Amino acid sequence: MKKTNTGFKKEYSKRAGYSKEFILGDLHRYIEANKLFYGYIEKAVKTTKIPNPKLLEVGSGTGRNACYLAKKYPKATVYALDILKESAVSGKKVAGILKCGANLKFIPGDATKMKYPDKYFDVIYSQGTLEHFKDVTAIMKEQVRVLKPGGTLIVNVPQTYSYYTIKKHLGMLLNKWEPGWETEYSYGDLKRLGKKFGLKLTNVGGQEYDSKIIELVKAYKFLAKTIIPKPLDNFFRTDWTKFKEKYGHFFLLEIMAVYKKP
Numbered sequence: 041m042k043k044t045n046t047g048f049k050k051e052y053s054k055r056a057g058y059s060k061e062f063i064l065g066d067l068h069r070y071i072e073a074n075k076l077f078y079g080y081i082e083k084a085v086k087t088t089k090i091p092n093p094k095l096l097e098v099g100s101g102t103g104r105n106a107c108y109l110a111k112k113y114p115k116a117t118v119y120a121l122d123i124l125k126e127s128a129v130s131g132k133k134v135a136g137i138l139k140c141g142a143n144l145k146f147i148p149g150d151a152t153k154m155k156y157p158d159k160y161f162d163v164i165y166s167q168g169t170l171e172h173f174k175d176v177t178a179i180m181k182e183q184v185r186v187l188k189p190g191g192t193l194i195v196n197v198p199q200t201y202s203y204y205t206i207k208k209h210l211g212m213l214l215n216k217w218e219p220g221w222e223t224e225y226s227y228g229d230l231k232r233l234g235k236k237f238g239l240k241l242t243n244v245g246g247q248e249y250d251s252k253i254i255e256l257v258k259a260y261k262f263l264a265k266t267i268i269p270k271p272l273d274n275f276f277r278t279d280w281t282k283f284k285e286k287y288g289h290f291f292l293l294e295i296m297a298v299y300k301k302p
């Protein structure tokens with residue numbers, strides 16, 4: 041985690057100086073790419089039936105998720121927890137741009153030793169955090185402890201069977217992979233993870249392509265505009281979307297699991 045966090049530290053410190061256009065562009069791209077992830081959070085917030093739920097982001101990083109959600113749910117309180125104080129610097133910049141209110145709280149702290157009482161949060165989520173822990177026992181136990189019974193935990197991690205896994209492990213082997221150490225999870229791994237920590241897996245999904253696949257998608261889109269006949273293109277797109285929705289967690293870049301605490 042040390043090397044990983046050195047990279048994050050640099051990035052979050054730099055972000056405080058980024059322009060409004062950059063931050064908004066990044067946020068827009070990110071929200072588009074994370075539609076499914078946000079959909080799970082939205083559903084979890086709805087099912088609480090509480091007018092002012094408490095949401096916790098574990099490893100809030102740039103602060104973009106927490107800011108976006110605090111703005112979307114003004115009656116909720118969103119806690120953005122990160123071990124790096126530089127994360128709050130970046131988060132406050134995003135919050136200023138989005139004009140987020142006092143319902144967004146930046147909390148520097150360690151997710152393996154949280155200061156919150158048991159059963160405090162209605163929804164807990166993370167995006168790109170769990171894979172940086174060689175041993176997830178402490179962080180998982182803490183998340184389960186502070187989650188209310190009936191509450192939802194959503195994790196978003198890299199999916200094992202993708203080109204990104206090969207690229208990442210090669211990079212780590214050659215000591216040339218900037219974000220440092222990281223692992224990945226398959227559908228089976230996430231099923232076992234939930235079981236181990238007493239959580240019920242209620243949904244699973246995949247999203248995002250890795251960079252090489254994005255190149256292929258771009259090439260396809262170009263061909264669709266020129267030589268692929270419209271009916272064939274429509275057929276590909278509809279079927280592909282359905283296929284991705286059903287089986288994306290087996291081959292896309294990111295896998296998300298939605299757990300309920302009984």
Ligand SMILES: C[S@@+](CC[C@H](N)C(=O)[O-])C[C@H]1O[C@@H](n2cnc3c(N)ncnc32)[C@H](O)[C@@H]1O
Nearest residue numbers: 099100101102103122123124150151167168169
């Ligand atoms: C990949 S980043 C998350 C990025 C975030 N999803 C975003 O969109 O900006 C992972 C984050 O987890 C944080 N982290 C690592 N260990 C942690 C711990 N023990 N407690 C809290 N946060 C931690 C890191 O500092 C880093 O900001």
